[in-house]
Each structure stands twice: as C-alpha cells, then as structure tokens.
Amino acid sequence: MARVNENYLKLPGSYLFAEIARRVSAFQAQNPDKKIIRLGIGDVTRPLPDAVIKGLHSAVDEMAHEETFRGYGPEQGYSFLIEKIIEWDYAPRGIKLDVDEVFISDGAKSDTANIQEIFGVDNVIAVTDPVYPVYVDTNVMAGRTGELDEQGRWSKIVYIPCTAENNFVPALPEEKVDLIYLCFPNNPTGTTLTRDELKKWVDYAKENKAVILYDAAYEAYIQEEDVPHSIYEIEGAREVAIEFRSFSKNAGFTGTRCAFTIVPKDVVAYTSKGEEVSLNKLWNRRQTTKFNGVSYIIQRGAAAVYTKEGQAQVKALIDYYMTNAKIIREGLLSLGLEVFGGVNAPYIWLKTPNGLDSWAFFDKLLNEVNIVGTPGVGFGPSGEGYFRLTAFGNRESTEEAVERFKTRLNL
Numbered sequence: 001m002a003r004v005n006e007n008y009l010k011l012p013g014s015y016l017f018a019e020i021a022r023r024v025s026a027f028q029a030q031n032p033d034k035k036i037i038r039l040g041i042g043d044v045t046r047p048l049p050d051a052v053i054k055g056l057h058s059a060v061d062e063m064a065h066e067e068t069f070r071g072y073g074p075e076q077g078y079s080f081l082i083e084k085i086i087e088w089d090y091a092p093r094g095i096k097l098d099v100d101e102v103f104i105s106d107g108a109k110s111d112t113a114n115i116q117e118i119f120g121v122d123n124v125i126a127v128t129d130p131v132y133p134v135y136v137d138t139n140v141m142a143g144r145t146g147e148l149d150e151q152g153r154w155s156k157i158v159y160i161p162c163t164a165e166n167n168f169v170p171a172l173p174e175e176k177v178d179l180i181y182l183c184f185p186n187n188p189t190g191t192t193l194t195r196d197e198l199k200k201w202v203d204y205a206k207e208n209k210a211v212i213l214y215d216a217a218y219e220a221y222i223q224e225e226d227v228p229h230s231i232y233e234i235e236g237a238r239e240v241a242i243e244f245r246s247f248s249k250n251a252g253f254t255g256t257r258c259a260f261t262i263v264p265k266d267v268v269a270y271t272s273k274g275e276e277v278s279l280n281k282l283w284n285r286r287q288t289t290k291f292n293g294v295s296y297i298i299q300r301g302a303a304a305v306y307t308k309e310g311q312a313q314v315k316a317l318i319d320y321y322m323t324n325a326k327i328i329r330e331g332l333l334s335l336g337l338e339v340f341g342g343v344n345a346p347y348i349w350l351k352t353p354n355g356l357d358s359w360a361f362f363d364k365l366l367n368e369v370n371i372v373g374t375p376g377v378g379f380g381p382s383g384e385g386y387f388r389l390t391a392f393g394n395r396e397s398t399e400e401a402v403e404r405f406k407t408r409l410n411l
C-alpha cells in the first residue's frame with residue numbers, strides 16, 4: 001500500500017492568492033465596467049534587456065550546429081557564468097569566492113525550498129514574520145514544524161516579528177535556533193538591515209553554530225549606502241551563511257528562470273556526534289543527484305547581464321520600478337498613511353488605516369478604488385494590519401492607482 005508523506009496534509013490550502021482571485025472575480029462579475037489595477041503580484045512586467053535577448057539568440061544559433069551544440073552541462077552551472085558572477089557581483093565588494101562555491105539554478109524559489117534537505121529534521125528553524133511563504137511550507141513538508149495553531153503559527157518554528165514597533169529589525173531569538181531564514185531587502189515589507197544589524201545575526205550564528213539562509217533576491221534594488229548587498233560583506237559570514245540570488249527581479253528572468261546560490265567551503269553543520277560536515281560538499285552532492293543544470297541558452301542569456309550594455313539595461317529596469325515605488329510611496333505618505341519599504345525594494349508595506357484588518361482593507365480598496373493588493377496577514381501572523389503593494393506594474397497604471405487613492409479612497 002502506497003502511503004503519502006502526511007506532512008503535506010498538514011499544509012493549509014494556498015489560501016492567500018486563491019482567496020484574492022475569488023474576491024476579485026466576484027467583484028468583476030458584479031461590476032463588469034470597472035477597470036481593476038493589480039498591484040498585488042510580485043512578478044515583473046518589463047521585457048528582457050536587449051543584451052540578454054542577443055545572448056539568448058546567439059546561444060540558440062549555437063545549438064543548430066554540430067560543432068557548437070551542447071547537451072548536458074555541468075549540474076553546478078557553466079564556468080563562463082560563474083566567473084562573471086564572481087567578477088561583477090562579488091569581487092568589487094571585496095568578497096572572494098571560488099568557482100566551486102557558486103551553484104547556478106533555475107530559481108531562488110527552488111533553492112530556498114530545497115536547501116533544507118541537507119539539514120536534519122531535528123533542527124530548530126527561525127523565520128522573520130511576515131515572511132516569503134516558501135521557507136515555512138518546505139519545512140512543513142519535511143516534518144520540521146510541529147502543529148499549526150489558530151493564529152497560523154507552527155508549534156516548532158521560532159517566529160521573529162518584524163513590525164513598525166521594532167522598525168522591522170528582527171530581534172535575536174531568546175531560545176537557541178539552528179537554521180535562520182533572513183531575506184533582505186525583504187519581501188513583503190520592503191525593508192532592509194544595516195551592516196551593524198546584520199552583523200549581530202552573523203555573530204549569533206557563530207556563537208550558536210547556526211546557519212543563516214540569506215535570501216538576497218532583491219539585492220539589485222538597494223539604493224542606500226549602509227545596506228549590505230551580500231551577507232559576505234560581514235566578517236565571519238563565510239563560516240555561517242548560504243546566500244541566494246536571482247536574475248528574476250533584476251533582469252526580468254521570472255519566466256526565463258536563472259538564479260544562483262553561494263555555499264562557501266567554510267560553512268559547516270554537524271553530525272549527531274558533533275563532527276563538522278562541509279555544506280558545500282552536501283549541496284554539491286544534492287544538486288548533482290537531483291538537478292541537471294540550467295539550459296545552456298538561458299545561462300548565456302544570464303551571462304549577458306555582465307556586460308557594460310547589460311548592466312546599463314538592468315539599471316534602467318531597476319530605475320523604472322523604483323520610480324514606481326517612489327510614486328506609490330510618496331502618494332500614500334501625502335495622504336497621511338503609514339508607509340514602509342519602497343526605498344531599497346520594489347515593495348511598499350503600509351499600515352492599514354483606522355485599525356482595519358488586512359482583508360477588510362483589501363475589500364475597501366477593491367470596492368472603492370478598484371485596486372488589488374496583498375493582505376499582509378497572508379505572509380504570517382505579524383502581517384495582520386498591514387498591506388503590500390508592488391512597484392512592478394507599468395508606469396501608467398501605477399500613476400493611475402495613486403490618483404485613485406488620492407481622489408476616491410475614503411480614509
């Protein structure tokens with residue numbers, strides 16, 4: 001008799017986006033003439049940079065000729081891309097990496113989801129709250145999280161609230177934890193940590209022999225000086241941190257799929273007997289067994305990001321979205337709303353006005369101004385009373401959305 005992994009049965013349904021879709025279609029059915037603006041999704045809307053398109057085209061042509069055709073590539077990624085990542089993203093920040101410390105993948109989602117496999121089921125995990133749901137759900141699937149309570153908290157997860165009260169700076173846990181998921185710039189709050197704030201986490205991890213899983217998918221959006229782009233800018237992080245990056249949000253690869261994960265050779269975890277094990281070796285073993293690499297064509301497209309032309313075009317994309325973020329941020333601030341994020345990230349996180357809960361504010365926005373955002377509570381219990389808007393729309397609809405907030409929303 002085949003039996004299921006019952007941990008999967010503990011997962012609540014994917015309630016958030018299904019419920020949003022349900023409410024939006026009910027509204028649209030009753031109001032077919034209303035034009036809805038969607039500022040809810042975390043997906044980019046601008047086309048791929050021209051340099052990337054050229055890189056993709058020429059790689060497609062290579063596949064047409066016997067001399068340049070490629071079959072299976074290295075599971076860890078081609079060195080032409082890895083070397084460029086090190087040279088352009090890390091070396092200028094004084095970070096030294098070896099080629100075999102960088103693993104190319106098809107997404108930061110897969111890697112942040114899969115990384116937990118190389119850790120024992122008895123690790124205590126900590127997440128900031130609210131949080132990108134992938135970290136929690138994949139640990140539920142693995143049987144690491146205990147039971148779910150009515151507030152949406154798993155009994156064995158340590159939640160670290162990030163709210164306006166603590167300025168979205170997570171406090172170190174009082175109990176001892178083993179695996180810590182950090183995401184900065186943060187989805188959903190759009191907030192960041194300074195070097196000093198991040199250093200406290202690296203020091204904690206060193207003292208407690210913990211590992212930090214650092215999701216820097218939005219690194220390219222950082223504008224302010226004191227915000228680290230990589231956790232390896234912090235002394236000692238090579239011994240305790242794994243970093244995830246992606247081409248999705250900087251170069252528009254959400255549908256094209258390419259990302260990478262840094263697993264330094266110095267970062268270790270322990271056996272039950274206390275022996276050190278290299279996580280680089282384990283991750284390499286995992287990837288070479290379960291993953292057959294990202295397509296040559298796509299890796300050529302990603303490599304084109306690391307050219308003068310590619311860098312200028314990526315910068316223009318980021319500027320476009322960050323101008324949207326500024327328009328939303330300033331528009332909402334001018335209405336007296338409490339607004340966070342949107343400075344080093346494409347997400348604007350606002351406090352729902354008049355004590356409304358996240359879903360009540362969702363309905364109000366949908367009904368009064370026909371704008372769709374994401375209720376903060378969908379990202380975790382500490383997201384209750386907040387709401388996320390994204391800067392990934394086009395300029396025209398972003399401007400129109402802000403105009404609707406100003407002229408039509410009853411605050």
Ligand code: PLP
Nearest residue numbers: 042107108109132187217246248
């Ligand atoms: N990490 C965070 C924090 C995200 O918000 C997202 C996507 O929204 C991802 C990872 C996924 O990135 P990718 O497209 O590389 O899988």
